[in-house]
Amino acid sequence: MKILQTQTLRGPNYWSIRRSKLILVRLDLEELADRPSDTIEGFHDRLVAVLPSLDEHHCSPGCKGGFLSRVREGTMMGHILEHVALELQTLAGMPVGFGRTRETATPGVYQVVIEYQIETAGRYAARAALRLCQSIIEMGTYPQAELDRDLEDLIKMRNDAAQGASTEALVKEAETMGIPWMHLETCDLFQLGYGKHQKRVQAALTSHSNILGVEIACDKEKTKKILAAMGVPVPVGMTIYSFNELAAAIDRLGGYPIVIKPLNGNHGRGITIDIRDWEHAEIGYDRAREVSSGVIVEHFYQGRDHRILVVNHKVVAVAERVPAHVIGDGKLTIRELVDRENQDVRRGTGHDNMLTTIELDDSTDEMLRLQGVTLTTVLPPERVCYLRATANLSTGGIAIDRTDEIHPETVWMAERVSHIIGLDIAGIDVITTDITKTLREADGTIVEVNAAPGLRMHISPSQGVGRNVAAPILQMLFPPNTPTRIPIVSITGTNGKTTTTRLIAHIFSQMYDSVGYTTTDGIYIGGRLVEKGDTTGPQSAQVILQDPTVDIAILETARGGILRSGLAFQHCDVGVVLNVAADHLGLGDIETIDQLARVKAVVAEAVRADGYAILNADDERVADMADQVRGKVAYFSMDADNPLVRSHVQRGGIAAVYTQDYITILQHDWVHRIENVDRVPLTLGGRVPFMIANALAASLAAFVQGVSVEHIRAALRSFRASAQQTPGRMNLFDLGSYHVLVDYAHNPAGYEAVGSFVKNWTGPAIGVVGGPGDRRDEDLIELGKLSATFFDRIIIKEDDDTRGRAWGEVAELIVQGIEQVTLAAKPIVQGFEQVISTAELPATHSIMLNEAEAIAWALDNAPENALVTIFPDNVTRAIELIMARNPIIDNPEAM
Ligand code: ATP
Ligand code: ATP
Ligand code: MG
Ligand code: MG
Structure with missing residues (x-):
């Protein structure tokens, strides 16, 4: 296998x-x-x-x-x-x-x-x-x-x-609060929420963190100066930049014991504490110098090490940090005790686990020497032996929760310090002999203030209760009643997705400055093109959801993306399913229309409990999706008497129907007449039934999101299937003696839909047809058969990209289909003879593989009153060819 x-x-x-x-x-x-x-x-x-x-x-x-x-x-x-x-x-x-x-x-x-x-x-x-x-x-x-x-x-x-413990805690809390999150891999940030409501975090740095505050906190000297100036107790000391200054600095402090540490350091790197003689001062200086050019020399404060976590200027947790140590049992050596301690399942590497493995290095040797022991010493019972001087968790220290013990005055002071430095999340390091007393009483001092402090020691301390410090951080980012998500409208179906997506975006653009939408043509934000291309997959949807300006996301959601990697979002507010027809069968192990329907149903099923699935009541497979929908359902139908719609409305439901020439919304006993299709240009004066269906779906999607009938009406009136607003979707051009229709239909249902319009044309109907090479033979033959039922003359061309087939193969299959329908049986429409004579082609269909040439020929030879329908592969080029012939434009603004 x-x-x-x-x-x-x-x-x-x-x-x-x-x-x-x-x-x-x-x-x-x-x-x-x-x-x-x-x-x-x-x-x-x-x-x-x-x-x-x-x-x-x-x-x-x-x-x-x-x-x-x-x-x-x-x-x-x-x-x-x-x-x-x-x-x-x-x-x-x-x-x-x-x-x-x-x-x-x-x-x-x-x-x-x-x-x-x-x-x-x-x-x-x-x-x-x-x-x-x-x-x-x-x-x-x-x-x-x-x-x-x-x-x-x-x-x-x-x-x-694995993400660091702090990030993981924040993401987990976001999930609990129902806030969507995404990892922005390009910059290793985490986005919480969508669109313009998003906030970003990277461990305990957030989009609220103030760069000035972070800069002060990262400079221990600046921190000390600003705090000292504001009357906050900080260690007495100074910063030096050369070894020559060391002796004088120690003198100025009044001698030992002292601490030497790097000016910009963290995680305890390069720090030597409790220095009592010149020999160690020299070593300490060299060590600090390796980390930073500035070296702090300060008085050593006796006492225990505490971290106060202040979020949004409120103290949320306090932990005492105890340096890595072992306790003797009278039997094991210090090395054996360390090995045993490292077996603790809570210890891991870096910040992955609750605690970090204790590593033995030079600083351990020195610590042991100060305590008069070595790694092979057997420690007497109960005797504590420290392995590190500093209490950082990352060097094997442990944390004990002291949140309930801190003195209220110190709480007040810590909150004041967070304001002075200007940090939304601050970790304040305090040395004091007794945290239950004021700093003054206990000879305490504030050693430093950390930006982006670790949360691990508070969430899972080694002793005492764990504190959910992620919750206050999220509450700061999203205070009660602030939105976290932008509305998501997702549109799927076999045909009409792009048109409906654009129409919905057009409706919402009246209420929002920045509507973000994705279609087969590209990604758009606020009416501007962001990226061209087939952007109907989850990655394009992410561009919208990650954009910090977007107010609402309208996402064309195609089969390909759903099959390839699923939806870009866990839930949508509105999920529209337009129709399910044979297309793309045989691709991605989807063989039947019922399987295809299950693919499209993903959009309806992803609708949130308080959202709406907009379903086509005239399409049985779509209507049946209602059973799987967790949210509410609203139906649209071309038939006001559709039994499903009737019973749904009777039960208090919402529906959109086409009745008495009006796009109409029914809501229980209410009838909202939106607009007569005569005034809805998209429907070409009501002559294109499927466009009416698309307009019904779009109106309904907007209505359930609270858009007023007036706004929907205004949008239906101003939205045109013009080459500019919806290129390739029923674009009708008036060339004086004849008309040209450009449509992107490429599957039997799409051909049939266009055919419903062509059939009503009173003049001769000429078709320039082709089909995508990745469809099954039978589908291409079907395209030929359908063309034969509504065109009088057919020119078959090949797509530029044959999608793996030999050049001309698709055309042959379409011809097979045409020939199965006896074209000869069709009545000869007036003016049609003229086509034959000019072209001097005996057949009613002919192959002209180059698409541009085929179009040019059809336009050159179009008889009086004809409708030339083009199904192009390259829509832009087709439209350019037509524009070069100066079509009559009745509403220049719409173009
Ligand atoms: P982190 O960022 O992990 O808190 P850091 O590298 O920024 O560590 P500091 O916080 O300045 O370094 O110091 C680390 C530890 O060293 C302190 O928590 C404290 O235990 C000890 N320490 C530092 N300065 C003094 C001092 N003046 N007196 C006593 N102990 C000190
Ligand atoms: P694609 O899968 O290529 O992205 P789409 O679903 O986005 O297509 P549109 O681009 O809006 O669909 O329309 C493509 C063509 O499908 C239209 O030009 C028209 O011929 C046909 N069509 C549009 N709406 C419908 C509909 N509701 N029912 C049937 N056919 C339709
Ligand atoms: Mg510190
Ligand atoms: Mg599309």
Whole structure:
């Protein structure tokens, strides 16, 4: 067996709405395609021997051992791979349990879905599971050493991906508060909230942190000076920049004991405390000098080390920090005691864990020497031996919660200090002999103020209660009643997405300065083009959601992106499903229209509980999505008597219908007449039924978001299917003696929709047609058949990009379709003979592969009163060709 493809899903998707972190593997079982597990000698027992914990997997039987009983009775290898991949991640400390395995239309090829916590680990687990199964089949086992290495690799991936404890706490709290978050990888920031309501954090630095405050805090000398000037007790001392100044500085302090530390240091680097003689002063100076050019020499204060955390100028937690130490038991040496201490599961590397491993280095040797011991000394019972001079957690120190013990005057002072320095989150280091007393009484002092202080010691102190310090930080960023999200309107369907998206954006642009929307043509913000291209996937949606100016997001959400990586958001406020018709079948293992409907249903199912799914009541597959919607439902229909709409409205629901030439919204007993289609240019005076449907959907989407009927009406009147506002969507050009229609239709439903307009044309109808090469043969033949039903003369051209097919192949298939319909049976429309004579072409259809040439020919030869319909691959070029012929523009502003 082999893996054909691996995809990473990151948002609500075809497989699950709630579980958005999934790896999708396309697996070819090859030689195992007809060998379920029971036919492989000893497979069950050998698998259990390698991974006994698989017994915990319930699987379909729903009980312990359930999955293994399936293996015993016989199940396909894809299903086994799924469970093994889940188990490997779980064993590596990333518990996951969701998986699915389905056979595709290609026999022996399966889609295997595996949940992950960390993307790299999920993909790795899938590959490792394949190796493991293959090895059991071929060699009867998977060597323990291999398994150990896999788990080691997975654990490493987990650790590499882990965010610092402070960031993790903030993100977790955001989730609890229902605030969406995103990791902005380009700058390693975390975004909380969407669009203009977003806030950013990086550990305990936030978008509220003041650069001046941070700068002062990072300069210990400045901090001390400003605090001293304001009457706050700080250590007596000075900063020197050369060794020559050291002796004089010590004199000025009145002698030892002193502390020497770098001017801009952190994490205790380069600090020597409690220096009592010149020899150590020299060593201390050199050490500090390695970290910073400025060196602080200050009086050493006896006492215990405390960190006061001030958030939004309120003290939220206090911790005492005790330097790394061991306590003797009369049996073990100091080195053995340290080893034992490091076994503590709470200790890890860096800031990954609650505590950090104690490392022995030069400063430990010196500490031990001062205490008259060595690493091989056996410490008597109860004797405390310090391994470090400073109490930083990152050098193995521990924290004890003292929040309830601090003296109120010190609380007041700490809050005042946070104002003076100007920090929204400040970590204030205080040395005092007794935190329950005032600093004056206890000979205490404020050693420094930290910007971006670590939160770990408060959240999980080694002793005392943990404090949820993330909550006050989030409350500062998002005070009660401040919005965190911008509304998200997501539009999907087979046809009409771009048109409807643009119309909805047009409606909202009356209320908001900065409407962000994505379409097949590009990303737009505030009416300006941000990026051109097919931008209907999650990455483009992220551009909108991450933009700090955007008021509302209107997102065209295409099938491709949903299948490739899921939605860009967990929930939307409004999810519009326009229709489901045959298109793209056979791509991405979606073979049937019902499967396609399930892809589109993802948008409806992602609607938040208080949001609305806007569903097409005339399309059964779309209407049926209502059952899966968690939010409310509103229907649109071209038929006011649609029974579903009627009962829905009777039950108090909202709907939009087309009745008596009006776009109308029904709300329980109320009838809101929005506009007569005569005055809705998008519908070409009501002559294009599907545009009326799109207008109904757009009006409804705006209405459920609280937009007034007047605003909707004004937007419907001013929105045109002009080449500029909606290029390629029913753009009608008047060239005097004939008209040209440019439309981007490229699937049978789209052709049919355009046909509904063409059929009503009274003059001759000429079509310039083609089709995308990545569609199935039958779909292309169908395009030909449909063209034959409403065009009198057809010119078949090829797309510029044949999407993998030979040049001319698509055209041949379309011709096949045309020929299946007897064109000869069609009545010859007046003026049509003229076409034949000028062109001197005997057939009613002809192939002219170059698109630009085909268009030019059709325009050159258009008879009086004709409608030339062009389905171009390159919309811009087609429109340019037409504009060069100076069409009559009745409303120049609309162009
Ligand atoms: P961090 O950023 O992790 O707090 P840092 O490298 O910025 O550490 P300081 O906070 O200035 O360094 O000092 C680290 C520790 O050294 C203090 O918490 C305190 O225990 C001790 N210390 C520093 N200055 C003095 C002093 N003047 N008297 C007594 N102890 C001191
Ligand atoms: P794509 O999948 O290419 O992005 P789309 O869903 O965004 O397409 P539009 O670009 O709005 O759709 O329209 C494409 C064509 O589909 C239109 O020009 C028209 O021919 C047809 N069409 C538009 N709306 C509908 C509709 N509601 N029903 C059927 N066909 C439609
Ligand atoms: Mg400090
Ligand atoms: Mg589109």
